[in-house]
Amino acid sequence: MKAIEIKPDIYWVGAVDWAVRDFHGYITPRGTTYNNYLINDEDITLVDSVKHDFSGTTIDNIKSIVDPSKIVNVVVNHIEPDHASSLDDIMKLAPDANMYITAKGEKGLDRMFDTSKWKMNIVKTGDTLKTGKYTLTFLETPMLHWPDSMMTYIPEAKLLISQDAFGQHMASASRFDDDFTTCASNAELEDAVIEYYANILMPFGPLIKSKIGEVQKLGLDIDMIAPDHGIIWKQNPQKVLNMYLDMANGKADLSVAIIYDTMWHSTAEMSLPISQGIQDEGVDCKVIKLRATPMSVAIKELWKSRGCLIGSPTLNNILFPSVAEFLTHLRGLRPKNRIAGAFGSYGWGGGAVKDAYEEFNRMKLETFEPGIQVNYKPDADDENKCYEFGKEFAKRVKEYHSQFE
Numbered sequence: 001m002k003a004i005e006i007k008p009d010i011y012w013v014g015a016v017d018w019a020v021r022d023f024h025g026y027i028t029p030r031g032t033t034y035n036n037y038l039i040n041d042e043d044i045t046l047v048d049s050v051k052h053d054f055s056g057t058t059i060d061n062i063k064s065i066v067d068p069s070k071i072v073n074v075v076v077n078h079i080e081p082d083h084a085s086s087l088d089d090i091m092k093l094a095p096d097a098n099m100y101i102t103a104k105g106e107k108g109l110d111r112m113f114d115t116s117k118w119k120m121n122i123v124k125t126g127d128t129l130k131t132g133k134y135t136l137t138f139l140e141t142p143m144l145h146w147p148d149s150m151m152t153y154i155p156e157a158k159l160l161i162s163q164d165a166f167g168q169h170m171a172s173a174s175r176f177d178d179d180f181t182t183c184a185s186n187a188e189l190e191d192a193v194i195e196y197y198a199n200i201l202m203p204f205g206p207l208i209k210s211k212i213g214e215v216q217k218l219g220l221d222i223d224m225i226a227p228d229h230g231i232i233w234k235q236n237p238q239k240v241l242n243m244y245l246d247m248a249n250g251k252a253d254l255s256v257a258i259i260y261d262t263m264w265h266s267t268a269e270m271s272l273p274i275s276q277g278i279q280d281e282g283v284d285c286k287v288i289k290l291r292a293t294p295m296s297v298a299i300k301e302l303w304k305s306r307g308c309l310i311g312s313p314t315l316n317n318i319l320f321p322s323v324a325e326f327l328t329h330l331r332g333l334r335p336k337n338r339i340a341g342a343f344g345s346y347g348w349g350g351g352a353v354k355d356a357y358e359e360f361n362r363m364k365l366e367t368f369e370p371g372i373q374v375n376y377k378p379d380a381d382d383e384n385k386c387y388e389f390g391k392e393f394a395k396r397v398k399e400y401h402s403q404f405e
């Protein structure tokens with residue numbers, strides 16, 4: 001890739017990571033990008049950096065516009081290593097640059113680098129930095145999604161550099177939404193936004209709502225949103241704002257995600273009549289086997305659906321390990337506005353279905369009870385019961401969903 005001008009004298013100087021498939025445990029089938037931006041104004045300013053492996057790439061991109069030693073300001077919107085771990089390489093080239101960062105960001109960077117010679121400037125919401133024709137206005141966004149997080153707004157360019165928010169883990173030759181949707185599709189872009197939100201931002205829905213409300217109250221004129229991952233929103237920035245507001249308000253499809261694993265196929269066999277019962281009630285349904293599906297995809301499918309059924313065989317009186325792992329991961333994401341139930345097979349004592357409901361209760365999810373269990377292997381009578389269970393669950397999902405319409 002090369003530097004790309006996104007606004008007059010403001011350049012994308014980031015890196016496309018086509019190969020990454022495991023992003024700190026989050027599976028990224030589409031790869032990702034690390035976006036950072038160079039403002040070639042009177043005071044040359046770099047906003048964010050990239051993952052350390054791509055230091056050389058961003059430095060080459062910067063060099064294609066300016067001599068990096070001429071950088072006067074470095075803005076650090078977020079200190080997670082995918083955006084900050086090349087800062088030491090940048091600061092070696094521009095040792096006199098002034099760094100602009102939140103107080104929490106500075107504390108974090110002190111733990112990651114020898115910052116003793118860096119010129120740190122702590123900024124808060126509303127603070128500004130004049131670079132020449134442009135003014136950078138800082139907007140703290142604590143816990144979106146780290147304590148240090150902030151965004152940078154440039155009114156003269158109507159540009160919001162939004163760090164992780166509004167991003168997607170998607171490697172692409174396109175930098176902008178209009179190019180991407182010409183070459184690929186709106187549906188793929190939307191899917192990538194939902195997957196990113198579900199896996200990273202799900203716990204922060206109330207904060208997202210209030211922060212977007214704050215931005216709206218400030219009356220910021222925004223015609224481009226440039227996140228630190230994926231596609232830049234040029235044609236339709238309002239689209240991603242609306243998607244975030246919808247998700248923060250609990251929007252989901254009238255559908256059910258059946259997420260299960262199986263030892264000797266009995267739990268898998270149960271999932272089929274259950275899904276048929278759901279469909280026969282007019283509710284869409286997806287069946288997802290955990291060990292055949294990346295965790296991040298299973299999380300996304302759960303998030304898209306109003307109802308979720310967890311299927312697990314009992315192993316040593318508790319949940320099957322892959323199901324337990326999924327539920328632990330899900331609990332950390334603090335899902336809301338979803339209804340859950342459980343099913344599974346067992347040999348002697350059972351325990352998995354009970355454990356699943358305990359997890360739902362810890363997550364304070366609405367539940368559909370009782371779950372359904374089958375001893376060893378479903379026979380024809382069990383299959384009928386599973387079908388009826390699916391029908392009853394779908395009825396309950398429709399009823400629960402109606403409160404969000």
Ligand code: FEO
Nearest residue numbers: 078080082083164
């Ligand atoms: Fe893309 Fe929170 O780092």
